[in-house]
Amino acid sequence: MRDAEKPKMAALRLAVCCSAGRSFLQSKNALHASRVNMSFASLSKGRKVAISTLGVLTAGGAGLALVLHQSVKASDLELHPPSYPWSHNGLLSSLDHASIRRGYQVYKQVCAACHSMEYLAFRNLVGVSHTEEEVKGLAEEIEVVDGPDESGEMFTRPGKLSDYFPKPYSNPEAARAANNGALPPDLSYIVNARHGAEDYVFSLLTGYCDPPAGVSVREGLYYNPYFPGQAIAMAPPIYNEVLEYDDGTSATMSQVAKDVCTFLRWAAEPEHDQRKRMGLKLLMGSAILIPLVYYLKRHRWSVLKSRKIAYRPPK
Incomplete structure (x- = not known):
């Protein structure tokens, strides 16, 4: 190819590329415009009514299915406990x-005959429901097997706060x-181990x-409708005036x-009150710190963030 024809071929290629680019952009704009025109407002009245009815x-x-699922489980007819205002x-x-x-007192006089609470010690009651002297008296009511003593024999002693x-x-077999x-x-931890927590236990006891x-x-x-299978081996444990x-x-x-x-809620979550107290302190501290941090971010650091660093080389 001659040297005189090279500039002409380069100009021809440039013209073809520019025309192709303009046509591509125009096609994208046309496609975007057609998509924008296909809106809900452009539909006919019949289609609007049909789509609205289908959505309702x-x-x-979906709402009815959710309510029915929460009230009654169709698989085994297990009745879900209601939500009580604790x-x-x-x-x-x-x-x-x-x-x-x-x-x-209810656990001690009614439930303790069959159910254990092996993860709860007498010392946990101090400052929560009883004084230290009262808990010591409760612990001394039981006999604890301890030992061995100096002669290698096991012995019994009154209970202590640490028991x-x-x-x-x-054992489980007995x-x-x-x-x-x-x-x-x-x-x-029975409250945390059952779906429904306190609501389930309350409904089971009274159901x-x-x-x-x-x-x-x-x-x-x-028969108890709140128990899985509705047949429970535990006899009704409580009734009116079961204790004083x-x-x-x-x-x-x-x-x-x-x-x-x-x-039982306290036994499963003894940190309940402390956790909420710490949450309240966190909210109060955040109410003070968040406006302060916003002020520093918006008014103090804005000078540093918006400044322009320009390098001017020496002439």
Whole structure:
């Protein structure tokens, strides 16, 4: 190729590329415009009504399915416990410590005959529901096997603050033998271990009833709609005036169930009040620090962030 024809070929290539670029940009703009025009406002009235109706029916069906799933599980007809207004459920609400004290009395006189709380010691009650002297008296009521002594023999002694709550049975096999094969669960963390937490335990304790028509429960079991399978080996543990509270509170069934559920919530989460107290302190500190940090960020550091550094080489 001659040298005189090279500039002409370069100019021709440049012209072709520019025309192709303009056509590509125009096609993208046309495509974008066509997409923008396909909006909800451009649809016909019939299509608008159809789409709106479909959206309402879909949302309503999803809401109805969610409500039915939360109320009754269709697979095994297990009744879900309702949500009760517990006094400690608030963001800044603490546990009712008078109820914790009554709940321990319920556990000691009613539940401790079958259920253990092996992760709870007497010292944990100090400053929560009882004074130190009261807890020492409660601990001394039990006999603890200790030892060996100097002669190598085991001995019994009164309980101390460091001792854990006594177990009703020496081993799981003895517990099963005494309860027709059913093993009573440990109640230390039962509230956290069950779906529904306090609501489930309260509903279970107060939900015993006669089986509906067509449902038969074998001998030795009791019908409870809140228990998985509806047949539970535990007999109804509480009823009206099952015990007499030390503080004179009326021991109705609902009151007894409420107190023992509050006690079990504290047993499963003893840091409940402290955690919320620390959260309140954090919120109060954040209310002071966040405006200060915003002021420094917006007004003090803005000079450093917006400054321009220019390098001027020496001439």
